[in-house]
Amino acid sequence: MPREHHPDGYRKHPRRPIGKRSATERTADFREIWAPEWSPEALQNQGERCVDCGVPTCMSGCPIGNRIPEWNDLVHRSDWKEALEQLHATNNFPEFTGYTCPAPCEDACVLAVNDDAVAIKSIERAIVDKGWEEGWIQPEPPAERTGFQVAVVGSGPAGLAAAQQLNRAGHRVTVYERDEAIGGLMTYGIPDFKFAKRRVEQRVDQLGREGIRFVVDTEVGADLPAEQVRAGHDAVCLALGAQEPRTLPVPGTDLDGVLPAMEFLPQENRRQQGQAAPGGTTAAHKNVVVLGGGSTGADCVATAHRQGAKQVVQIGINERGSTERAADNPWPEAAQVYTKTYAQEEGGAEEFAVNTQALVDLDDDGRVDELQAERVEWTYEDGRRADKTVLDPELQIPADLVLVAIGFTGPDSNPFASSGVARADDGTFATDDRLMTDAEGIFAAGDARMGASLVVWAIGEGRDAARQVDRYLTGNTELPASLQTSNPPLGR
Ligand SMILES: Cc1cc2nc3c(=O)[nH]c(=O)nc-3n(C[C@H](O)[C@H](O)[C@H](O)COP(=O)(O)OP(=O)(O)OC[C@H]3O[C@@H](n4cnc5c(N)ncnc54)[C@H](O)[C@@H]3O)c2cc1C
Ligand code: SF4
Missing domain, CATH: 3.50.50.60 (FAD/NAD(P)-binding domain)
Structure with missing residues (x-):
């Protein structure tokens, strides 16, 4: 159905993103800072604020090119289910971004030139919240298996996005994680009060039921030889993150405390x-x-x-x-x-x-x-x-x-160094245009490849790496491309 035009929606409705709980209330507990409830009617009005400006700069502001005007309009018309379809077309885990993204899309919204941007991030969160509530988010296992085996090392947003895409292309995917639970920094980094861990668990459950195998408590290169992982799989995707901390060059850093x-x-x-x-x-x-x-x-x-x-x-x-x-x-x-x-x-x-x-x-x-x-x-x-x-x-x-908390310098280990995986000058894993490292069949994605960044970039990297791995294995791919812009991610 073509999009409706609502040229004066932004005049009718002021910007009203989903808010936060009051500072006094939220500091008394570790629950999410975000207001837990939102009203569908209020969000439908926020969707109407999108002027469908013709050149959707918001989409190029979003690193993964989320189809923002599409779902703004669908939400406005109360077609939440189709909005969810459109959202999942570019983003495996919209709740990861809908709760944590700094929303560069909103900076790029046409309304932001001289008015308040559309509350894009809130609309994204509302769509995916509703998807979970209504039971619309279900496992989507592939119809056929290709017979190829892929190992994904690291289970942050990059590893999980790569795993889901590769599995949907029919490959058998095993995710190796050194921590006791899946999720990378979504689980052991970002505090619970910014992102509740049940949101990771419900995705892990979905991915498991799609056929992805998870091996936790297993550091590749320490608990499990990297050569064994390489030998047991047709391709490997390194999504190890960039968790090596930058050190403070002053005396006293070795003191307790x-x-x-x-x-x-x-x-x-x-x-x-x-x-x-x-x-x-x-x-x-x-x-x-x-x-x-x-x-x-x-x-x-x-x-x-x-x-x-x-x-x-x-x-x-x-x-x-x-x-x-x-x-x-x-x-x-x-x-x-x-x-x-x-x-x-x-x-x-x-x-x-x-x-x-x-x-x-x-x-x-x-x-x-x-x-x-x-x-x-x-x-x-x-x-x-x-x-x-x-x-x-x-x-x-x-x-x-x-x-x-002065930044990170790159992946904290290189378990596949002896297989030929090299680092670039900035400490990240060097790759070619196919996101392949110097070692044949070993790819890299997310913070491990681009340096410490953002969740949205990690998801996009995982999607792109999956596409490249699929093409490497089968000579072709129908998986979609992801990262569409060269906007540098915000620093942290
Ligand atoms: C405290 C903090 C807060 C943040 N807040 C935000 C935010 O609000 N919004 C935002 O957009 N971004 C935020 N970020 C950044 C964001 O979390 C990262 O950019 C993102 O998680 C990177 O994803 P990734 O999958 O590349 O790596 P990671 O999430 O780092 O995951 C890498 C995983 O690989 C595992 N691993 C490493 N080596 C091995 C090995 N040898 N074998 C097996 N497993 C291994 C690690 O244990 C880890 O689980 C934050 C980062 C930090 C540190
Ligand atoms: S992922 Fe981030 S940049 Fe993209 S639409 Fe969502 S909030 Fe905006």
């Missing part, structure tokens, strides 16, 4: 899931400093608040960005602007242009007590810090727990 974000956050994920949480770190009653202004840092701040921290200070090395787009960051690019994070809405202090000098143990007990830093003013060249003026050389911040 200083740890990378990814040693802290998974502990709380495990506690929330009733699993053993080795490490036993908690922010309760502590002065917490979070180094890093990105979304991993924000998740540390929010987790520390829920654990009962005395004080939480989040420190960014850069100047606070402007709230308006800069001239060299025009629409429809993803907006590089400062917005308060959900974590900062909940409390704590946020410091910018603070250059950490040392982490200090004042009483010689081996534990960190203080962060010493200088407050600076930076000048930038080509977007990089070039020069600084020191405004205060002796900034001291009490710190019983320092969480380092």
